[in-house]
Amino acid sequence: MPVATKIKDAMERSSWIRKMFEEGIRLKALHGPDKVYDFSLGNPDLEPPENFHQVLGSVVAESSTGAHGYMPNAGYEETRAAVAGYVNREQGVKVESEHVVMTCGAAGALNCIFKALLDPGDEVIVSAPYFVEYGFYADNHGGNLRVVSTGKDFTLDPAAIEKAINPRTKVVLINSPNNPSGQIYDRTSLKQLGGLLAASSRKMDRTLYLVSDEPYRKIVYDGFEVPSIFQAYPNSIVATSYSKDVSLPGERIGYLVAHPEADEVRTLMRGFALANRILGFVNANALMQRVLTHLQGDCVDVKVYQARRDLFCQGLVDAGYEFFKPRGAFYLFPKSPVADEVSFVRLLQEENILVVPGSGFGSPGYFRIAFCVRERTIETALPGFARAMERALGRR
Ligand SMILES: Cc1ncc(COP(=O)(O)O)c(C=O)c1O
Numbered sequence: 001m002p003v004a005t006k007i008k009d010a011m012e013r014s015s016w017i018r019k020m021f022e023e024g025i026r027l028k029a030l031h032g033p034d035k036v037y038d039f040s041l042g043n044p045d046l047e048p049p050e051n052f053h054q055v056l057g058s059v060v061a062e063s064s065t066g067a068h069g070y071m072p073n074a075g076y077e078e079t080r081a082a083v084a085g086y087v088n089r090e091q092g093v094k095v096e097s098e099h100v101v102m103t104c105g106a107a108g109a110l111n112c113i114f115k116a117l118l119d120p121g122d123e124v125i126v127s128a129p130y131f132v133e134y135g136f137y138a139d140n141h142g143g144n145l146r147v148v149s150t151g152k153d154f155t156l157d158p159a160a161i162e163k164a165i166n167p168r169t170k171v172v173l174i175n176s177p178n179n180p181s182g183q184i185y186d187r188t189s190l191k192q193l194g195g196l197l198a199a200s201s202r203k204m205d206r207t208l209y210l211v212s213d214e215p216y217r218k219i220v221y222d223g224f225e226v227p228s229i230f231q232a233y234p235n236s237i238v239a240t241s242y243s244k245d246v247s248l249p250g251e252r253i254g255y256l257v258a259h260p261e262a263d264e265v266r267t268l269m270r271g272f273a274l275a276n277r278i279l280g281f282v283n284a285n286a287l288m289q290r291v292l293t294h295l296q297g298d299c300v301d302v303k304v305y306q307a308r309r310d311l312f313c314q315g316l317v318d319a320g321y322e323f324f325k326p327r328g329a330f331y332l333f334p335k336s337p338v339a340d341e342v343s344f345v346r347l348l349q350e351e352n353i354l355v356v357p358g359s360g361f362g363s364p365g366y367f368r369i370a371f372c373v374r375e376r377t378i379e380t381a382l383p384g385f386a387r388a389m390e391r392a393l394g395r396r
Contacts, residue, residue, distance in 0.1 A: 006139075010136060010139075013135075014132065014136070016356060016357055016359070016360045020040040020354050020355075020356055021040070021041075023349060023354060024036060024038050024040065024354050027349075027352055027354075031352060035352055036352045036354070037351075037352055037353045037354065037373075037377055037380065037381035037384065038354045038373070038377075039353065039354060039355050039369040039370050039371065039373065039381070040354040040355060040356050040370065041370055042179060042244075042330065042331065042370045042372060043249060043370075043372065044243075044244055044247045044249065044300070044330070044372045045372050045373055045374065046247050046300040046301070046304060046305075046372070047247060047300075048246050048247045048248055048300070049246065049295075049298050049299070049300055049301075051295060051298055052246060052248075052291070052295060052298070055291050055294045055295055056291050059287065059290045059291050059294075060287070067286065067287075067290070068286060068287075069286075070282065070283065071283050071286065072273070072283070073101075073273040073274070073276045073277040073282065073283050074100070074101045074102065074269070074272075074273040074276070074283075075100070075101060075102025075255075075283055075284055075289055076102070076286075076289050076290065076293070077097055078293055079102055079289040079290070079292065079293045080097035080098075080100040080101075080102065080255075081096075081097040082292075082293045082294075082296050083097075083100045083102070083255055083257065083292075083296065084096050084097045084099065084100050084257070085296065086296035086297055087100070087238070087257050090217075090228070091228040091229070091230040091231070091238070092228050092230070092231055093228070093230040093231065093259065093260065094260060095230075095257060095260055096260065098266075098269060099257055099258050099259075099260050099265065099269060100255055100256070100257045101255060101256050101257075101269065101272045101273055101276060102253070102254075102255050102283065102284035102289050103239075103241075103253075103254050103255055103256055103276060103281065103284050104252040104253070104254070104281045104284055104285070105241040105243055105249070105252045105253065105254045106213055106214075106215045106239050106240055106241040106243065106254045107133065107137070107241075107254075108252065108254060108276070108279075108281055108284070109239035109240065109241070109254050109255060109256035110134075110137050110173075110211070110213060110239045111137055111140060111141070111275070111279055112256060112272050112275040112276050112279065112281075113171075113211055113237055113239060113256055113272065113275075114137055114138055114140065114141040114143055114171070115140075115141045115275035115278075115279060116268070116271035116272050116274070116275045117170055117171060117209060117271075118138070118141045118142055118143040118170055118171070119142065119170070120142035121142065121143075121144070121168055122142070122143045122144075122168055122169075122170040122171075123143065123144050123145070123146045123166070123168045123169045123170065123171075124138045124143050124144070124145050124146070124170065124171040124172075124173050124211075125145075125146045125147075125148060125161055125164050125165070125169060125171070125172045125173065126145055126146070126147055126148070126172075126173045126174075126362075127147075127148050127149070127150045127156060127157065127160070127161070127174065128147050128148070128149060128150065128361065128362035128363050129150075129154065129178070129180050129181050129333060129358060129361035129362055129363035129366070130147070130173075130175060130178075130361060130362055131175060131179050131180075131213070131361070132360050132361055134173060143170070143171075144168075146164050146169070147362050148160040148161055148163075148164045150181075150183075153181075153183060153324045154178060154181035154183040154324060154333070155183060155185070155186070155189065156174065156176075156185040156186075156189040156190070156193065157189075158189055158192040158193045158196055161193060161196070162196045162200070165196075165200050165204075165208070167204060167206070169200075169208060170206075170208065170209065171208070171209045171210075171211050172193070172197060172208065172209070172210050172211070173211045173212075173213065174193075174210070174211070174212050174213070174229075175212075175213040175214075176212070176214070176226060176328075177216040177217070177219065177220060177226065177326075177327065177328025177329040178216075178328075178329065179216065179329050179331055180329075180331045180333045180356075180358075180361050180366075180368040181324060181326070181331070181333045182324065182325075182326020182327055182328060182329050182331055182332065182333065183324065183326075183327065183328075184220065184224050184225075184226055184327045184328050185227070186227065187227040187232075190227050190229060190232040190233075191232050193210065193232065193233070194210065194229075194232035194233030194236075197210055197233055197235070198233065201235070207235050207263050208235065209235050209236065209237060209262075210229060210232070210233045210235065210236040210237070211236070211237050211238075211239060212229040212236065212237070212238050212239070213239050213240070214226065214238055214239070214240045215240050215241045215243055215244045215245070215254070216244055216245075216328055216329040216330075217240065217245070217328075218245040218299040218302070219244060219245060219299075219302055219305060219328055219329055219330060220302070220327060220328040221302070221305075221306045221309060221326070221327055221328060222306075222327065224327045224328060226328065230259050233259075234259050234261040234262055234263075235259065235262050235263060236258075236259045236262070237256055237257070237258045237259070237262070238256065238257050239254070239256050240254055240255060240256075240257075241253065241254025241255075242254060242288075242292060242295075244329075244330075245298075245299045245300065246292075246295065246298055246299065246300065247300050248288070251285060251288045252284070252285060252288075253284055253285050253288035253289070253292060254284070255284075256272060258272070305330050305371070305372065307375070308330075308371045308372075308373075308375055308378060309325075309326060309330070309332070309371060311375060311378050311379070312332060312369065312371050312378050312382075313325055313332070315378070315379075315382035315385065315386075316332070316334060316382075316385060318386070319382070319385050319386035319389045320337075320389050320393075321334045321335070321337070321385070321389065322334060322335045323335065330370060330371050330372040331368055331369065331370055331371070332368070332369040332371060333358065333361075333363075333366050333367070333368050333369075334366065334367060334369070335365060335366055336358070336365055336366060336367055336392075337389055337392040337393060338392050339365060341357045341358050341359065341364060341365055341366060341367050342357045342359065344367065344388070344392055345357045345367055347388045347391055347392055348367075348384070348385070348388045350388070351381075351384030351385070351387060351388050352384065353381055353384050353385065353388070355367045355368060355369050356368045
């Protein structure tokens with residue numbers, strides 16, 4: 001085996017998404033791409049807002065000498081100031097440019113945070129279902145995930161988190177709106193979480209950090225809002241990106257921002273900037289930083305995703321599926337009609353439908369549908385969902 005044991009294990013553990021990807025290629029070659037309904041990837045299909053292309057054009061036209069050179073590891077001062085101004089309004093807490101580090105997406109931000117915070121053996125508490133990559137990100141920096149359950153409809157369960165806290169805990173990681181459940185953690189549960197983290201930090205004489213992964217913050221439906229974590233707890237850090245709300249996942253651009261009143265915040269920020277450098281990112285993409293300086297708060301038309309969600313939900317209800325109606329992000333996480341969701345995912349594959357088993361997200365018995373695809377794909381796939389349900393019930 002040419003690769004290290006750890007990577008070999010990781011390749012096996014992440015095999016579900018890979019298997020789906022390979023199955024997609026096989027089915028598309030066999031039946032033609034328009035006969036395969038691929039709901040496996042969270043790759044937004046909407047183009048970036050028109051404004052993005054205009055700003056990109058003018059930034060390229062105006063590029064001055066040195067525009068493509070290295071910069072401070074935290075990013076351009078002008079960009080960080082623009083981000084800080086926006087975060088002020090979003091989180092309702094006064095943030096300065098010095099509290100922002102521009103990163104290679106939310107994934108880059110999370111890796112910088114873990115690199116700077118985790119000692120070997122430290123634990124990151126996460127609530128299931130959770131984004132599958134978190135385990136790899138923690139492990140990259142010697143950390144371990146400790147997974148706790150959520151409540152009804154995947155709501156945050158602060159009591160479960162409190163029970164899991166132990167002397168190795170360093171970070172509590174949350175993701176809201178959640179991939180894959182579409183749940184938004186409410187203000188009351190976040191306040192409760194903040195209170196218990198403050199009490200546990202005092203009791204253990206060790207700062208516990210709340211890290212909030214928020215790339216879907218702007219993708220919310222029915223007037224729901226995502227509460228501020230900065231107002232819930234001072235030792236908190238937000239990781240986010242422009243991948244989903246501005247549809248720029250390939251450009252690898254995002255940021256992390258720390259609460260200005262976090263303990264020893266200057267040292268913390270120096271740690272994050274150093275992590276950005278020594279992880280080999282060095283700094284986030286220069287051109288995208290210059291563009292996004294002018295696009296704070298921009299977002300694709302969320303109504304398009306909402307219409308797709310509604311179309312999908314209606315079809316799944318009609319076919320007898322049980323699920324939580326997502327309040328944000330662009331995923332559905334229905335219950336499998338049979339206990340072994342992998343066998344149900346195989347039934348769906350026989351209908352040329354690709355989804356991901358819940359085991360990949362720490363929640364067996366469910367499966368994930370990404371609905372960032374054309375409405376036509378959803379409409380054409382729905383009869384297949386209904387047939388798979390009937391066959392599963394017939395086999396029970
Ligand atoms: C919950 C969550 N966090 C982080 C990421 C990574 O985002 P980015 O592409 O901005 O690194 C994703 C991507 O799907 C995600 O769903």
